[in-house]
Amino acid sequence: MTIDERIEALAQSLELLSALHQQTERELASLHQETERELRSLAESVKAHENMMKAHDGRLAEHEKYLVQLMEGTARLLRVAESHERRLSHLEGLPEE
Numbered sequence: 001m002t003i004d005e006r007i008e009a010l011a012q013s014l015e016l017l018s019a020l021h022q023q024t025e026r027e028l029a030s031l032h033q034e035t036e037r038e039l040r041s042l043a044e045s046v047k048a049h050e051n052m053m054k055a056h057d058g059r060l061a062e063h064e065k066y067l068v069q070l071m072e073g074t075a076r077l078l079r080v081a082e083s084h085e086r087r088l089s090h091l092e093g094l095p096e097e
Contacts, residue, residue, distance in 0.1 A: 001009075089095070
């Protein structure tokens with residue numbers, strides 16, 4: 001193989017490597033853009049879930065308040081029932097418990 005043939009072979013190899021490098025760069029740029037789109041979508045999804053969690057937390061707090069009110073109302077009703085039972089026992093002449 002002569003020097004000129006070697007130089008030509010090297011030139012072809014460099015052209016091939018350059019083309020492969022450019023193709024790889026295009027593929028990486030495309031993957032980078034796709035990754036950025038997916039990350040933006042993921043960030044939006046996380047934000048939406050965060051908003052839903054805040055709304056659920058608010059509802060949970062409301063339910064907890066309602067439950068406390070129910071428990072307090074039930075306790076008041078129990079005291080009224082016990083009071084009525086004592087009065088009835090007193091009226092009937094039964095010993096109080």
